[in-house]
Amino acid sequence: MAQDNKKSEHGWGFQDTRFIVHPDRSVELTGGRYEICGFRMPDFIPFVENTLGVKVDPNDLHERNPPSPVAAPRRNTAFMDALQAALPDARTSEEPAERLVHSHGQATGDEVYRVLYQQLPRAVDLVFYCCDELEAQTLVRLAHEHDVCLIPYGGGTNVSGCLQLPENETRMVVAVNTQGLNKVLWVNKENRQVCVEAGITGRDLELALAAQGLTTGHEPDSVEFSTLGGWISTNASGMKKNRYGNIEDIVESVSLVTPTGQLETLHPFPRQSAGVQVRPMLFGSEGNFGLITKAVMRVRPLPEERAYQSVLFPDPERGVAFMYELSNSSYVPASIRLVDNNQFRFGLALKPAAGVGGRIKSQLQKLFIQNIKRIDISRMAVATIVMEGTAREVEVQQTLLSELAAKHQGFMAGAHNGKRGYNLTFAIAYIRDFLTKLHVLGETFETTLPWDKIHSVNRAIIAETERIHKDFGLPGRPFISYRITQLYPTGVCVYYTYGIYTRGVANPGQVAIDADHRLRAAVVEHGGAVSHHHGVGKFRHDLLKKVLPAQNADLVMALKNTLDPKNVFGVQNGVFFRGS
């Protein structure tokens, strides 16, 4: 299947994939990339209407404005001349369209809504397309000499404002697009290690490794677009972390080009005791320290078997109890995620019409009928499961999971629903962009919670969503939902997803920005972490400063001053934010 892999310029994903509305009010995701592509979903718009308590008019779509004009670039001519002399073959661009693409990430209100419907306050002045490490070293050296600000740009999928430009930056700003740094430099199959350039996307990396029978197993929602360098700098986590680990477990060594030299983080041993280690200091550095050029990653043989499963629980409490007991076991599957009733029902709304000949026969619906008497459908929660390993391991895991589920009144709801639930993840941001056209603004954000705070923080977030709705006088009702995506013995990662209807609301983008911030603040106030894996960036710097002891910031500053004394990497994320 030949596909045109052109990316959407400002919204999410591939250009060939978008939602359309049919005259019968059913919607369809175009193309054939995802499991939910290519069929009509009659329940989508009714679900939105029922949930938000509003009437959606498909003839009243909020269409994007043409890209807003971009100010003329600032030029540091001495730098430009030196760059031209040193790297005559490097590709650079001052085109407004390219500069605009490199001036934002994928947050809904503050970034995508702004660039599509309003205006970005500032764009980068130049885009530099970096294709090898020597180029990177030269670029960084010249920026240091000529007082230019560099902002590393990988896949552009950041949702914490990491790519947002500091408005108080007076120097020329260059976005360093790393997507040309996309080579697998070496593979050591016996040691299960590969060395990869940092601009490679997850999709290209996994394709290259699969050809050799290998995988990193790192599968964030953004895996098609995000890059290795981005994963390291945001301290990323993939959906299959239970088997493969988080990014800090997968990446065993990092190379970073800094204004004071190239930093290599020792030999890639799986573990060592060699004094204070530098490697962990680069995870979560969010572009503030230098340009990540390559890394040694741990890989695994492609699993002999991958199997999906799903478990239905009568209520979220029993689902959480199941997850809690599982988190202390030795058979946590590669991925297990528990979604609440709202997301469970939203998943059902993305199904084709029931009874359509030749369509998938919903095993779930059968189960409903069998079990309807003992279950309140409005309280049910579902866990989707991915198991990977040898056929024997998967078989054993399936048995043990099924035994544990039964203990918590869960029942197995089949592989089909598990696979569908897992893969739905890759379509969520397309749904986000479609909902924006329906005047529904929403965001997804995550946190880490200790076990004893899951229910209380969930309640607090629901309450805060309702307060926001009231405070802004929004139409209808808000949508708020959560899912538990990662398990640890001492806690979980929780994703919250909210949606608000903004038809007729003044300045919807700003409402979304304020709502985002209030919800993120409520999470921290009630005992959640600033973020589990999306990072701090511009959107959570004030929350971080609230919880970060002063001496911790001093230590991070000491690292910064050693690596980048002139603040060439002046993106100002996290503790480095200096006010807009």
Added chain:
Amino acid sequence: MAQDNKKSEHGWGFQDTRFIVHPDRSVELTGGRYEICGFRMPDFIPFVENTLGVKVDPNDLHERNPPSPVAAPRRNTAFMDALQAALPDARTSEEPAERLVHSHGQATGDEVYRVLYQQLPRAVDLVFYCCDELEAQTLVRLAHEHDVCLIPYGGGTNVSGCLQLPENETRMVVAVNTQGLNKVLWVNKENRQVCVEAGITGRDLELALAAQGLTTGHEPDSVEFSTLGGWISTNASGMKKNRYGNIEDIVESVSLVTPTGQLETLHPFPRQSAGVQVRPMLFGSEGNFGLITKAVMRVRPLPEERAYQSVLFPDPERGVAFMYELSNSSYVPASIRLVDNNQFRFGLALKPAAGVGGRIKSQLQKLFIQNIKRIDISRMAVATIVMEGTAREVEVQQTLLSELAAKHQGFMAGAHNGKRGYNLTFAIAYIRDFLTKLHVLGETFETTLPWDKIHSVNRAIIAETERIHKDFGLPGRPFISYRITQLYPTGVCVYYTYGIYTRGVANPGQVAIDADHRLRAAVVEHGGAVSHHHGVGKFRHDLLKKVLPAQNADLVMALKNTLDPKNVFGVQNGVFFRGS
């Protein structure tokens, strides 16, 4: 069983536990603490004789000298006065015996041999017994004000020279004994977290937690004596790390008292993305940054079941192949260790006389008979296994392990041998001290190896041991042996144990020091890590400097300068070593 838990002053372990030689040349470990206590081992001395090719005379034991005199303490009287005024109730000591105890760790040649048979070049000037965090803060503040050097002292079990005093230190040196910081401050059972003061020993910690049905699962060989603070500062690893994690996985937050203030490493979430994290910067800090006072640790319910097992392989190559495949699986048991043929046979030499009525009937011997035809006993290797979890999990793990073992020509050799092999670990250092009396000096050291270097580094270490033996003109033959103790997908931790006979050799202590260093250097030269979990200290600082890029050292220095600008914590371990 009431036991007197008095520790040996300079050698290893408890005073009630030591090897004695009976007139029939059998040896016995006194007391009842360990599985190998309380019976005669007729094969011990013959094993030593056969292996080393020497004749051992039990009437010619190398008895310890009385402790050598200690120089008068340096006194910073302004500091002493201020300390007395601020902390009148704190216990301090200038007694030579106490100062000597606090001036060394447990390395054979450079520390234990020196203190028992020769002389330490320098002793600390004062011992301060710290009992709470406020005391620690006051002490550190006064040391900072009065230019005094502080050296944290936990269990005294360090084997990397971390406790060795820098000979070029001209200030008054105070050992800070943390064993009074031994309280469990809080327990949160639901979140599986506890907060514990850092001077607690593993033994006391596990006793306190077991009373509440909990365990950290951290079980280093030294667990009876080493402390939480020591584990963090050396980046420790326990034998059951496959289930419970290494110390950096178990410790979720650290408190450190430094000359510039108290450092707390954020809330104890299992994982977060909150910019560059400070927590990992304290692991492996080896006393150079401050005094670790408490930590939040991850705990687990005590396992419903613990089961042991052992697997015999025809040769070490097949044992390693088994470990390699296992390391990619989801059923790695809590502990699995593969010992080579030399250690396997040494284990047999620690058995009671065969046929003694009422003694343990060796299942292993039965297996020998059953399988003797297809196995060369001089090549066999054995893996000892500990499984923990629910009864069901252990049952499943046992089945899967047995299936995998069969694939690699391994056969199960029973729980008894597994348990014995595992618990033998706790007696190894007593054996070391007994061998010293028999004029045999030996050491155990560890490294991390990638999978493709296991056999080549093993060969290199065997060759280097033989060269050392020849270069020093030692009697008999050297003993060299290895075991794989920790598995990772990309490599392993390997322990090497060597022994040399030194009867009639001039300056045996110095020979042992030189041999240690040459072997550790050979490991690094052939591609091993500086250390897997023992650390750098004084014995590997030159090896570290060889592999550590300059910018890495600069970053660690930047942290040091922020936390301790006047070098109060002047123990000079690792990159901070400034020459003797």
